[in-house]
Amino acid sequence: MKSKIFLQVNIFCYLVIAAFLASAVVTSLSSGHPWAITCYNCSSCSRSCALGINPSGFTLSAIGNNPQMYLAAANIRLRLGEAAERDPDMIVTIRGKENMRAGQALADGISKDAEVMTFRMKAKDAAHYCLLCAACEKNCPVKLPIMDIIEDLRDDGKFNR
Amino acid sequence: MENSTVKTSAAAFILLLLVLVATGLAYVLQASSSTKFEGTYPMVKPMVQGAFNFYPDRVEIKLAEDPLPVNRIAVFAYDSQDRQICILKPVYDRTVVLTRDNYPDYRVHFRNGKVDGYDLLQGHVGFQEKMNFVDILNEAKESGRRYGVQECLYPICTRCLDVCVVRKFFVLDMVVAKDGTIYPIFRNAGCPRCGKCMKACKQGVICRSIDLPSMVPAGTGTETVPYKPPDLEKALEQMTY
DSSP: OHHHHHHHHHHHHHHHHHHHHHHHHHHHHHHTOGGGGGOOOOOTTGGGOTTOBOTHHHHHHHHTTOTTOEEEBOOOEEEHHHHHHHOTTOEEEOTTSOOEEHHHHHHTTOOTTSEEEEEEEEHHHHHHHOOOOOHHHHHOTTOOOHHHHHHHHHHHSSOOO | OHHHHHHHHHHHHHHHHHHHHHHHHHHHHHHHHHHHHSSOOEEEOOOOOEEEEEOSSEEEEEESSOOOSSSEEEEEEEOTTSOEEEEEEEOBTTEEEEETTOOOOEEEEEETTEEEEEEESSSSTTOOOOOOHHHHHHHHHHTTOOEEEESOOTTTOOHHHHHOTTGGGTSEEEEEOTTSOEEEEEOGGGOOOOOHHHHHOTTSOEEEGGGOTTSOOOOSSSOOOSSOOTTHHHHHHHOOO
8 A cells, every 4th residue: 555655656756857857848848949958067168268157047037938037247347227127126336235136226216327247137127248259159068059049038038949 | 674674773873963063162162152242341540649638636537539330448557567457447528537446357368479367357256456546547657658548449359360260371361460459350361251240240340341331452472451540561471370
């Protein structure tokens, strides 16, 4: 009896995992970048980005078909006003202060012309500021076409391909 | 009877072979033609000029034009070991402002006048080498070392070199000008005009020659670039093949 329950629980768990993986396949297919599912987050790409963007965040957003997904982007300089206009929830680093949301920083009275550095931002915004140098793609050990996602998102912030 | 069947089969086989060869030839000729004559010669856009104003707490750089299409530019200064130290800055109203909390992003090494590699300095938390860029610029100015701005992001970006089908013949190469800027040069004699480098250059440094009508037209023999810095000839002489 015990072994039968154990078997049933086991099968149920496997089905849940299979359903989860299948949903990832479906969403990655619907984003138009199904190969993104083969990214194993080795972070080789992130070590090569001069703007401190973690490009595996782009592959994750493609897997989830979600351009709004936040990724690490530690070194993009821009004005606070621009950051808040693009995404008030963007996490930025401001001189002499802790990391904070761009909208909150503006509300705290920091000038919109103050230059800030990003810390976390949406994948579509990171694609907008990306230099398109393809250093991430070059350093990818499995040569995933990360630039395809970036260029796709860059146009209108959506997955269209 | 049997002999004629063999003859007919042989004739059909030869005919089929001829059709296949003709199709293949047509395909190859069509492909090579479209690749060769599709585009125009690539050219290097004139480098953006920047006027530096030094203040005690900041450095302001007024650009002669907007950097297109990426609204971001590399400001560089050479250190005492003749390495190019760069920072990537956004451009607002054709102005770049460097303050004391700006730290460089990457450092380029040279060997025999050619780029030998680079280090990322600021890319990530825990991966930083804190060097105030305003101080670096001031030091470069006082010591008479080179500093300036450039749009080409080589060696961070190598897209043009990666896609160039005739790179091994040095049709496309990178040179370091006397003022310290790094930029691509073309030797049009071997260029197949495939257009891949123009498409790959997202900084807008490489463009079609027909987009720059006032520049030097494409040459057919020796090196030709639209913007010819005074020390270009010397830089080319120093290059080894």
